[in-house]
Amino acid sequence: MKLIDPFNLPENHQLIHESESLGASDEDFKIIMSHTTIYLQQLTKPLFGKSDIPNYDVYQIELTISACHWVAKTIEHKFWKNDSQGGLPKGIYTFKETVDDERLALYREMNAGAKNQKGFRLTNFSRPSRTYKDESYQDFFITDLQLIEGGLLDILKRI
Numbered sequence: 001m002k003l004i005d006p007f008n009l010p011e012n013h014q015l016i017h018e019s020e021s022l023g024a025s026d027e028d029f030k031i032i033m034s035h036t037t038i039y040l041q042q043l044t045k046p047l048f049g050k051s052d053i054p055n056y057d058v059y060q061i062e063l064t065i066s067a068c069h070w071v072a073k074t075i076e077h078k079f080w081k082n083d084s085q086g087g088l089p090k091g092i093y094t095f096k097e098t099v100d101d102e103r104l105a106l107y108r109e110m111n112a113g114a115k116n117q118k119g120f121r122l123t124n125f126s127r128p129s130r131t132y133k134d135e136s137y138q139d140f141f142i143t144d145l146q147l148i149e150g151g152l153l154d155i156l157k158r159i
Contacts (some may be wrong), residue, residue: 001060001062001127001129001130001138002130003052003053003058003060003130004039004060005058006030006032006041006058009032010034012034012035013032013033013039014032014033014034015030015031015032016031016032016033016159017029017030017031018031019150020150021042021113021143021146021150022143022149022150023112023113023114023117023119023143023144023145023146024042024044024113024114024117024141024143025114026044027043027044028043028044029042029043029146029150029152030042030043031159033065036064036065037062037063037064038062038064038065038067038068038159039061039062039063040060040061040063040122040142041060042058042059042113042141043057043058043059044056044057045057059141060130060140061122061124061127061138061140062138063104063124064099064102065159066099066100067099067100067102067104068157068159069156069159070097070099070104071106071122071156072153072156072157074106075106075120075147076153078106079095079106079108079120093107093108094106094107094108102124102125102127103125103126104123104125104126105122106120106121106122107120108120109121112142113141113142113143114143117144117145118144119141119144119145119146119147120147121139121141122140122141122142123138123139123140124138125137
């Protein structure tokens with residue numbers, strides 16, 4: 001996985017959204033798009049050590065473009081509907097599926113990146129972690145506030 005610097009984008013990459021990261025204090029949220037890939041990022045001031053890019057630590061997940069539609073559809077139809085409406089059965093808080101040959105999972109979280117912030121952990125098992133060499137997956141937290149009030153759910157549908 002290659003870190004994308006949102007302040008110095010590579011050729012053929014475009015910043016398509018930026019906002020405050022709702023539900024997490026002092027973080028910025030960004031979406032970057034290339035021809036085939038979407039990068040979701042959260043930027044925060046570094047807590048210790050060397051920063052990922054000047055003045056920021058970057059949390060990033062890579063997805064195929066069609067995986068964005070999968071994320072939005074899965075949240076709306078599997079997690080936010082009850083089982084009689086086609087949602088997941090009661091007590092099930094995980095959904096995994098392969099999209100564009102990439103193994104993805106969504107997990108319902110009660111502390112999504114910040115204490116008491118409901119949301120989701122999105123995992124891509126087909127792309128290695130940039131931060132931890134021994135992890136063969138990428139994780140990213142999305143709060144319900146970011147999805148609804150921040151408009152992320154609608155953005156993912158439009159990509």
